[in-house]
Amino acid sequence: MPELPEVETIRLGVERRLRGRTLTDIELHSSRATRHEADLSAYAELAGRRVLEVARRGKFLWLVLEDSPRALVLHLGMSGQLLALSSPLAAPLRHAAATLLTDDGGALAFVDQRTFGYLRTSPLLPTPDERPGGQGTVLPDVPEVLAHIARDPLDPHLDTGAAAERMGGTASAIKRVLLDQRYVSGIGNIYADEALWAIGLHPEVPAAAIPQEQLWELIRTAAEVMRAAVEVGGTSFDALYVDTEGEAGYFARELAAYGQRGAPCRRCGTLIEKLVVGGRATYVCPSCQTRGWVT
Ligand SMILES: [Zn+2]
Structure with missing residues (x-):
């Protein structure tokens, strides 16, 4: 999709x-x-x-x-x-x-x-x-x-602070919260995993346990990862995704976590593992994606 x-x-x-x-x-x-x-x-x-x-x-x-x-x-x-x-x-x-x-x-x-x-x-x-x-x-x-669709992280008019506050009000795993359209719209499975890897946060950490500033940074990181994907035409996860000129996207080769089970983490070399969080396939580095926030 x-x-x-x-x-x-x-x-x-x-x-x-x-x-x-x-x-x-x-x-x-x-x-x-x-x-x-x-x-x-x-x-x-x-x-x-x-x-x-x-x-x-x-x-x-x-x-x-x-x-x-x-x-x-x-x-x-x-x-x-x-x-x-x-x-x-x-x-x-x-x-x-x-x-x-x-x-x-x-x-x-x-x-x-x-x-x-x-x-x-x-x-x-x-x-x-x-x-x-x-x-x-x-x-x-x-x-x-x-009118009922929340603004998304690529929208320059998203109120990031308000979105972070909504996310911090729930004890659900942060990966589930990122995918839940009530908090912020449009972050799907691929880019949720990439944003969590980029920021070094474990997908099962409860959102309520994450400080507001880090939730804010997570939303900004998701936006950065997605902007980088737009630069190369997105991710062609199957043959059906092409742009208006019929071209595939090339972000798949940039993916650090999603779909990388068994590959060495680009940051620490530990092998990427696959979990299921909220019913969704989730890829994580068990070493450098921490369960608590480490600065
Ligand atoms: Zn790692």
């Missing part, structure tokens, strides 16, 4: 292709992909409008369109791809859920083999904190259907 860096990589690609372009048509190929929309005429309202911004909050993307009170919201699900085409095809791509046609003669195909992804339209509402709605937008608006 794509995690934040992969979705952000795709957002950057969509932004390069669509920002400033006019959507000449939105072709829908799959009723499953529009399962959350009662009235499909909403899409016709969006055609003919210029794309002003391509924004993201958590793993959701949305297009802000000129003079439109509604945004086009996309979720990639388990296997969704957004593929840039230099010209529209005579027939939709295999597994295509929708195709967005643009006034430069190009197109963006939403391809989703496992069909957990979807698109929908949603009215834009003012953000309660009056800050921009997410990454990629300067407008203090967020689609109504995303």
Whole structure:
């Protein structure tokens, strides 16, 4: 499943292709992909409008369109791809859920083999904190259907202190808390393990036992690891993850903990072990990821 860096990589690609372009048509190929929309005429309202911004909050993307009170919201699900085409095809791509046609003669195909992804339209509402709605937008608006999604560590407008305070209020293992969308959104299994390794913290330490400053540093570290992943196009954990140009990501070769069972820790040489925390495969260095905080 794509995690934040992969979705952000795709957002950057969509932004390069669509920002400033006019959507000449939105072709829908799959009723499953529009399962959350009662009235499909909403899409016709969006055609003919210029794309002003391509924004993201958590793993959701949305297009802000000129003079439109509604945004086009996309979720990639388990296997969704957004593929840039230099010209529209005579027939939709295999597994295509929708195709967005643009006034430069190009197109963006939403391809989703496992069909957990979807698109929908949603009215834009003012953000309660009056800050921009997410990454990629300067407008203090967020689609109504995303208003309940917490800001993520890549979002420059995340209130890191408040997120650290929420996390410190629970006795659950820190790995579970990092994955729990109620505290901070969008940290998935790969980047939770990488952030805990980077900061030298054991995944089973109760969040409440970790000082606030270290929780704050952990969120910042997760953001740094994810930004480094965006730099190389994300992690291609399976063949289905590619960016808008069809390219795989290269962060897999940078992974220090995730998936590294039996490999020597890059910091201390101890072999990386695999545990299960909160039902999720978890990779840890048993020597230098401490159970208590050591400064
Ligand atoms: Zn180590």
